[in-house]
Every structure is written in C-alpha cells, then in structure tokens.
Amino acid sequence: MSGGAVSPVAPVVGDLHRFLALSWTLAVTEWKLRFYGSVLGYVWQLVRPFAFFGVIYVVFTQVIDLGDQIKNYGVYILFGLVLFTFFSEVTTSCLHSLVARENLLRKMSFPRLAIPFSVTLTGLFNLGGTLAAVFVFAIASGVYPTTGWLELPLLILLLALLSSGVGMLLSVLYVRFRDVEPIWDVITQALFYASPVLYVTTLVPECCQRPYVAQPIAAILTEMRHAVVDSGAPDIVESIGGAGRLLIPLAVILAAFVLGLWMFNREAPRIAEHL
Amino acid sequence: MEAAVSTAPGERQRALAAAEPAVLIDGVSKTFRIPHQQYRTLKERALHPFRTRTYDVLRAVDEVTLTVPQGEFFGIVGRNGSGKSTLLKCLAGIYQPDNGRIEVDGRVSPFIELGVGFNPELAARDNVLINAVMLGLSRAEAARRFDDIIAFAELEEFVDLALKNYSSGMAVRLGFAVATQVDADILLVDEVLAVGDASFQQKCYEAFQRLKDAGKTILLVTHDMGLVEHFCDRAMLLERGEVLHIGDPGAVGRLYNEVNFGRLVPEGAPDRLDQTARAAEIVACRFESGGAPAPDIAQGEPLEVIWEVRFFDEVLDPVFALSLRNDAGHTIFTTSTAWREQHTGRFQAGELVRVRATFDAWLAPSRYRATPSVARAGSGASMLDLREDLASVVLHATRVTGGVIDPPHTLDVERVEGEAP
Numbered sequence: 194m195s196g197g198a199v200s201p202v203a204p205v206v207g208d209l210h211r212f213l214a215l216s217w218t219l220a221v222t223e224w225k226l227r228f229y230g231s232v233l234g235y236v237w238q239l240v241r242p243f244a245f246f247g248v249i250y251v252v253f254t255q256v257i258d259l260g261d262q263i264k265n266y267g268v269y270i271l272f273g274l275v276l277f278t279f280f281s282e283v284t285t286s287c288l289h290s291l292v293a294r295e296n297l298l299r300k301m302s303f304p305r306l307a308i309p310f311s312v313t314l315t316g317l318f319n320l321g322g323t324l325a326a327v328f329v330f331a332i333a334s335g336v337y338p339t340t341g342w343l344e345l346p347l348l349i350l351l352l353a354l355l356s357s358g359v360g361m362l363l364s365v366l367y368v369r370f371r372d373v374e375p376i377w378d379v380i381t382q383a384l385f386y387a388s389p390v391l392y393v394t395t396l397v398p399e400c401c402q403r404p405y406v407a408q409p410i411a412a413i414l415t416e417m418r419h420a421v422v423d424s425g426a427p428d429i430v431e432s433i434g435g436a437g438r439l440l441i442p443l444a445v446i447l448a449a450f451v452l453g454l455w456m457f458n459r460e461a462p463r464i465a466e467h468l
Numbered sequence: 469m470e471a472a473v474s475t476a477p478g479e480r481q482r483a484l485a486a487a488e489p490a491v492l493i494d495g496v497s498k499t500f501r502i503p504h505q506q507y508r509t510l511k512e513r514a515l516h517p518f519r520t521r522t523y524d525v526l527r528a529v530d531e532v533t534l535t536v537p538q539g540e541f542f543g544i545v546g547r548n549g550s551g552k553s554t555l556l557k558c559l560a561g562i563y564q565p566d567n568g569r570i571e572v573d574g575r576v577s578p579f580i581e582l583g584v585g586f587n588p589e590l591a592a593r594d595n596v597l598i599n600a601v602m603l604g605l606s607r608a609e610a611a612r613r614f615d616d617i618i619a620f621a622e623l624e625e626f627v628d629l630a631l632k633n634y635s636s637g638m639a640v641r642l643g644f645a646v647a648t649q650v651d652a653d654i655l656l657v658d659e660v661l662a663v664g665d666a667s668f669q670q671k672c673y674e675a676f677q678r679l680k681d682a683g684k685t686i687l688l689v690t691h692d693m694g695l696v697e698h699f700c701d702r703a704m705l706l707e708r709g710e711v712l713h714i715g716d717p718g719a720v721g722r723l724y725n726e727v728n729f730g731r732l733v734p735e736g737a738p739d740r741l742d743q744t745a746r747a748a749e750i751v752a753c754r755f756e757s758g759g760a761p762a763p764d765i766a767q768g769e770p771l772e773v774i775w776e777v778r779f780f781d782e783v784l785d786p787v788f789a790l791s792l793r794n795d796a797g798h799t800i801f802t803t804s805t806a807w808r809e810q811h812t813g814r815f816q817a818g819e820l821v822r823v824r825a826t827f828d829a830w831l832a833p834s835r836y837r838a839t840p841s842v843a844r845a846g847s848g849a850s851m852l853d854l855r856e857d858l859a860s861v862v863l864h865a866t867r868v869t870g871g872v873i874d875p876p877h878t879l880d881v882e883r884v885e886g887e888a889p
Contacts, residue, residue: 211604218601226589301578302561303602372509462564465557466500 208304215307220314227319238319239326242278246271249391263393264423268331272421273390273414275323276349280356280410281381283316287360288367288377295468305461309364313357320349331421341420348413348420351446355409358450365460368467389414394432406432409449412442484701487537489573490654490685491559496568497709498529498554528554529565530709538573538653539683541676543696543703543717545724551709552689556656559687574653574685577603579644588632592623592642595631599646613649620675621645641668648675654685669835670864673764692860693721694754697761725752747781748842748852751820755838755861767865767874771829775840776822777853779815785845786812786852788823793857794834800872801827806845830875833865 228234250267263269287309291298294308332338366373388410389397397405406412412429419428430436460467503523529551536542546552557563558570560578586595596617600610618624621641631639647655676699679686690696696703696717703720705712705727713723753775757765765771773790789804803825805812815821823840838861841854865874 210606211601214607215601218598218607222587222590222594222598225594226587297602299562301602302576370508370510370513372511376510465562 212304212307212310215303216310216314219307219311220318223311223315224318227315235322238322242271242274242323243326246274249274253391262396264425265334265336268334268336269393269418269422270391271327271330272417273388275320275327276352276414276417277385277388277390277410278323279316279320279349280352281385282319283313283353283356284360284363284377284381286312286316287357288363288374290360291364291368291464292468299465299468305464306361306457309357309361309457312360313353316356317349317353336422339421339424341424344416344420348417351409351443352413354450355446358446358453361453361457362449365456365464368460368464384410387411389418393418393426395427402432403434403438407438407441407445409442409445412439480701484537484540487539489535489571490538490540491534491536491573491687492569492571493532493534493555493559494569494571496529496532496555496558496565496570497527498551498558498563498565500526500528502526527709529558531568532706532709532711533568534704534711534714536685536687538685540701541680541686541688541699543700543720544687544689544706545691545693545696545703545720546706547727550706552706553658554709555706556658556687556689560656572654575604575651576654576656577647577650577652578656579647579658586631586639586643589630591628591630592618592634593627596642596646599643600650603647603650603652605650617642617645617649620649637668644668644672644675648679652684654687655679656687656689658689669862670764673862692763693724694761694763694859694861697721697754698763721754722752746853747783747844748777748779748786748815750775750840750842750853750855750858751778752776753838753840753855753858755859762861764862764864765829767829767831767833767863767867768876769829770826771861773825773838773840773859774822775838775858776820777842779817779819779821781817782814783844783852784814786815787843787845788812789841789843790823790825791839793837793839794832794872796834798872800831800836829863830873831863832869832872832874833863835860835862 227238246267249270253270254266290308290312297303298305298308328338363373363377387408394402394406394411394415406415406429412433415427415432416429418426430439433439433441501523502525532551532555544552544555554563556578558565559572560576562578586599590598593614596614597607597610600613600617601607605613618627621638621644623638623642623645626634626638631642634642676686680699686699688695688700700717702715703717704714705720705723707727712727713720753773755762755765756772756774757769762771773792775788775790777786777788787804787806789802789806791799791802793799837857838859839854839856840858841851843851843854867874
C-alpha cells in the first residue's frame with residue numbers, strides 16, 4: 194500500500210482524474226438515458242425549441258411585424274432560444290441535482306462537485322446536439338458560416354460558467370429551502386424577458402441599452418447576434434460603450450461562478466446530513 | 469502490504485499485532501442536531517428571522533477511539549441506534565465527524581448499501597461502470613474488470629438487460645460483485661447480508677473468506693453474533709455511541725447479548741425498569757455445528773440451537789421451547805420440553821442453564837431464525853422470557869427443492885404396463 198494515511202472525508206473535488214472520470218460517466222449516463230429512453234430521443238430533444246420557435250416566429254413576424262426590421266430574425270430567435278434554454282435547463286437541473294441523488298450522497302463518498310459539474314456537461318451535450326440542427330436551419334435560411342462563428346464556443350463557455358455557478362448555488366440552497374424552486378422559476382421567467390431572446394438589443398430604448406447589456410445573458414446574446422447572425426449589428430463593445438465596461442458582465446459571470454463554488458464548498462461536507 | 473495473513477490462529481494474531489494500522493480512529497464524535505421546529509422554506513426564514521432556533525442534540529458517536537491493523541476482520545456490533553452505522557459513515561467519508569481524527573490507509577470500498585446509484589433504466593453494463601467509477605476505479609480499469617464482475621454475479625446472459633427487469637436478488641448480486649471486485653484495501657460492510665437468498669448469502673461468506681485470506685481489512689457492522697464469532701479477529705461493542713468493549717469476538721458477543729437484554733447499561737444511563745421483575749432471562753442464543761458457532765451449514769448436517777437462561781428466582785420445572793422460522797416467516801419447526809414431558813428440574817436464583825436442541829438439518833435452503841423461550845410450568849403457563857429471532861443460520865444445499873423440508877428420500881420410477889422400447 195503506498196501513500197500516507199489520509200482523512201476520508203468526502204472531498205469537494207479530490208483527485209482531479211477521479212473527479213473528471215466520475216463527472217464524465219455521470220454526464221454520459223444522463224445523456225444516454227435521455228436519448229435511449231425513447232426511440233425518437235433526439236427528435237424530441239429538438240421538438241421543444243423548434244416548436245416554441247415556430248410559434249414565436251409566426252407571432253413576431255406576422256402579427257407584430259418585426260421580421261422586416263431585423264435581419265435574419267428567425268435564425269436569431271432560434272439561436273437565442275437554444276442558448277437561453279441551455280441556461281435555464283442547467284440551472285434548474287442543478288437545483289434538483291443534489292436532492293434527486295440523495296440516495297447516492299447519503300451512502301457513498303465521492304467528490305460532491307461531480308454532481309453539478311456533470312449536470313453542466315449533460316447540458317453542453319444537449320446544446321451541441323441542438324446546435325447541429327440549428328446550424329442546418331441557419332444555412333438553409335441563408336445565414337452562412339463566417340469566422341465570427343468561431344466566437345460561439347467562447348460565448349457558450351461564458352454561459353456555461355454562469356449557469357454552473359448559479360446552479361451550484363441553487364443546488365445547495367434547495368437542500369435547505371424547498372421554496373427555492375418556485376422562486377427560481379419566476380426569476381428564470383423574468384430573465385427570459387429581460388434578455389434579448391424574442392427581440393434584439395437594438396430595439397431597447399437607447400438610453401437604457403448600456404445598463405441593459407451589463408446583464409450577462411443579454412451581453413452574450415448581443416455579441417452572438419453580431420458574430421453569428423448579422424455582422425452588421427452592433428457588437429457588445431459598441432452596445433455597452435467601450436471595451437472597459439465589458440468587465441461588468443464578465444465580472445458578474447465570474448462572481449456567480451466563484452460564489453456558487455464557494456457556497457458549494459462550504460456546504461458539501463455536510464450535504465449528506467441535511468438531505 | 470497485500471501479503472496474505474496466515475490463517476493459523478496464533479500466527480494470524482501475531483501477524484496482525486505487527487501490522488501497520490489500516491484504520492485509525494482517534495476520539496471521534498458525531499452529533500446530530502434535531503431542530504424542534506424545522507424551517508424548510510426561505511419564506512419561513514424571512515418571516516421569523518429572529519426566532520431562536522431550539523434543537524435537541526443527539527450524540528450518535530461519542531469519543532470513539534479504535535485502531536484496526538491491516539488485514540484484520542473487525543466486527544462492530546451494537547443495538548439499533550447505538551451509532552454503528554454513523555461511525556461507518558464517518559469512516560466512509562459520508563459524514564464529517566465533529567471532532568477527532570480519522571485516518572485510513574488505502575482505498576475504501578463502502579458497502580453501506582449494495583448497488584447504490586444503480587439506475588433501473590440502464591443496462592447492467594452502464595450501471596457497473598458508474599458504480600465502479602464511483603468506488604474509485606478509472607474508466608479504463610472499470611471496463612477491464614467488467615467481465616470479472618459479471619462472472620462473479622453470474623449474470624453473463626443479462627448484461628444488456630435494463631436493471632428494472634432484474635429480480636431484486638440479481639441486482640443485489642451485481643452490487644456485491646462490483647463492491648468486492650474493485651480491489652479496495654479496506655471494506656466497510658453494513659448488514660448487506662440481510663438480503664439475498666441462501667445461496668447468495670453462502671456466496672457472500674465465501675467472498676468474505678477470500679477477502680480475509682487475501683489480507684484485506686474488513687469492518688463489518690452486524691447484529692449477527694454467529695457471523696462475528698465465525699469471521700472476526702476482534703470486535704467492538706457500541707452502546708449509545710460509546711465503546712463498551714473492544715476485544716475477543718466471543719466476549720463481545722456475550723456482552724452484546726447482555727446489553728441487548730438490558731442488564732448491562734453504560735454508567736450514567738438510567739436503569740431499565742422492566743428487567744427487575746423477571747424470574748428468568750434468556751441471555752444468549754446461537755447456532756452451532758460440530759461444536760463451533762455456525763453462521764451457515766450444509767443441508768443434512770447436525771445442527772444445534774443453544775440458548776442460555778439465567779434465573780433470578782426459584783423456578784420449578786420451567787418449560788424451555790424453541791421455534792424456527794424460515795425467510796418467509798413461516799414457523800417450520802418447534803419443540804418444547806413440555807410436549808416431551810420432560811421434567812427440567814428446580815432452578816435457584818443465580819443459576820445459568822444451557823439448553824441444547826439438536827437435529828439433522830433436512831430443511832430447504834433459507835435463512836432460519838430461532839426464537840427461544842422459557843416459561844413457568846403448568847396450564848396457562850406464564851412466559852418468563854421470549855426472544856424473537858434471536859439467532860440465525862443460513863442453510864445451503866446443492867439440490868433444488870420446492871417445499872420447506874427436504875428429508876433424504878428416494879424417488880423410484882417403475883414401469884407397470886407395457887414394455888421398454
């Protein structure tokens with residue numbers, strides 16, 4: 194037997210290799226479950242955003258007539274919906290993740306962080322699958338890939354950081370307070386309308402645009418519009434009024450992640466008792 | 469350090485005495501707060517921010533100190549709520565102790581429960597992978613061991629079947645296979661043997677013996693004194709979170725029986741009232757085969773059920789009785805000194821009596837539990853003491869049977885009419 198004696202308390206991360214192996218295994222399993230659960234798993238995965246998109250598109254182009262003012266409006270909505278769905282799915286799944294895996298937490302010792310981390314990974318797998326279909330739709334609608342599309346992974350990474358940070362925070366809060374769930378539901382709804390998913394940033398009154406895009410999801414979607422959908426649209430630096438101010442949404446994302454991680458760290462050793 | 473510890477008793481003890489500690493527990497305590505009023509919502513917290521929160525403190529584990537050398541088979545016994553499982557969970561790293569130090573040298577495989585994290589929707593293959601990775605194997609290692617695990621569980625034909633279609637016995641077998649095949653140095657076992665059929669339990673015993681022979685360190689939490697006496701090198705008795713005794717399994721087993729029946733209580737604990745009036749008490753019960761404690765026996769072997777009764781008052785011709793129940797809870801055998809018209813004699817206060825029922829175990833494979841009793845003689849006999857399911861034994865057989873007994877018999881087929889082709 195090698196190595197010194199160690200204290201056995203369940204680590205938050207522990208051995209990095211083990212942590213990654215575990216997170217990966219949990220995420221792949223979750224992903225498999227969703228896709229093998231029904232024969233048309235992948236199709237169902239796409240039905241939700243696309244059906245929602247269909248309704249939104251008809252309402253906003255035919256009834257409210259926004260379609261003519263905004264270039265590639267349909268493609269924009271679709272990208273926006275898919276990215277926002279990623280955020281809401283990851284945060285909501287994270288929120289339930291610890292309570293749902295109560296049996297595991299109470300009876301086994303493993304790096305606790307693997308649970309919310311695997312939820313984020315599963316979210317990323319799902320996002321990848323959905324984006325593949327969205328790309329096809331975009332190209333069919335005449336929005337061709339440009340070098341700007343290379344920004345997309347960076348934007349997704351930022352969104353994933355934000356989502357997992359908020360998710361970690363929610364997961365430990367939910368263990369203690371069960372009304373966090375409906376509260377977060379309401380907040381997600383509010384965020385949906387406070388972010389440029391159904392409309393675009395340029396439609397927000399000029400006076401409010403700068404504070405508006407300080408909200409990280411708005412910032413990410415604004416930059417996404419410029420980089421992916423319409424290079425003529427203002428990018429985030431222009432919208433927020435200078436590269437220096439870009440630090441505000443970035444700081445919010447980082448703060449959410451650090452706060453989430455810190456809270457999770459603090460609660461992790463005693464999660465098994467509180468469940 | 470994986471060198472097998474010899475099975476010769478004296479040599480084994482010496483080897484253990486010289487071995488490095490595998491588990492070191494130093495003054496470990498664990499308390500739980502049980503709030504009188506629990507706030508489960510943010511709303512309540514927001515509405516009553518200043519209300520003082522009162523709670524009871526439950527000391528589940530109290531200043532436990534213990535060193536288990538590498539290669540030892542160590543038993544932890546105690547009544548329900550004595551802190552055995554909490555201690556094991558502290559060792560497994562599931563709970564964080566309030567104070568004290570726990571050091572573990574080597575990889576720990578906790579069998580707190582078998583097949584934790586098994587997902588019913590997934591096939592055995594995926595479930596084994598998750599479980600093994602969770603127990604600390606890398607994905608590559610887990611994939612390499614997969615065949616061994618499935619072979620041990622005897623589930624080769626069902627590898628790609630979703631777990632929801634498994635019988636509960638099959639799922640337990642799979643869980644046990646994973647837990648024993650991950651090459652842990654230290655195994656924490658919590659009453660897992662209470663499940664599964666007799667042949668599986670037999671297999672578990674064999675696996676324990678193998679692990680013991682391979683020099684693994686095993687901590688076993690159980691109520692089954694037969695198991696403790698059969699396997700353990702040493703044992704510990706816990707009561708109300710405190711260590712009452714650490715030492716020879718036989719002594720711990722006897723102490724456990726005393727604690728269980730309320731005559732031995734830790735200092736400071738209130739005396740139990742219902743014990744004083746008793747004229748007699750059953751203080752021990754065990755199964756033996758060939759003069760040694762037997763956690764399991766083969767079909768047809770002579771089986772002895774032994775129970776000991778201590779008298780606190782003079783009793784004339786008490787009736788000693790025994791009933792045996794199988795896993796399904798059916799009484800399959802009872803005997804009593806009254807039915808056999810035995811006069812047992814006059815017993816004085818302070819006497820200890822050993823009663824022995826011996827029979828050949830021509831029974832179907834199952835776990836059998838013994839319920840011994842002692843009563844005053846005469847019609848409307850008043851029960852002095854009765855202990856339900858006090859000891860158990862697992863009976864295994866090589867033959868399949870459908871009934872509850874399986875006596876030696878012949879089965880002849882004879883042609884009465886017609887002729888052989």
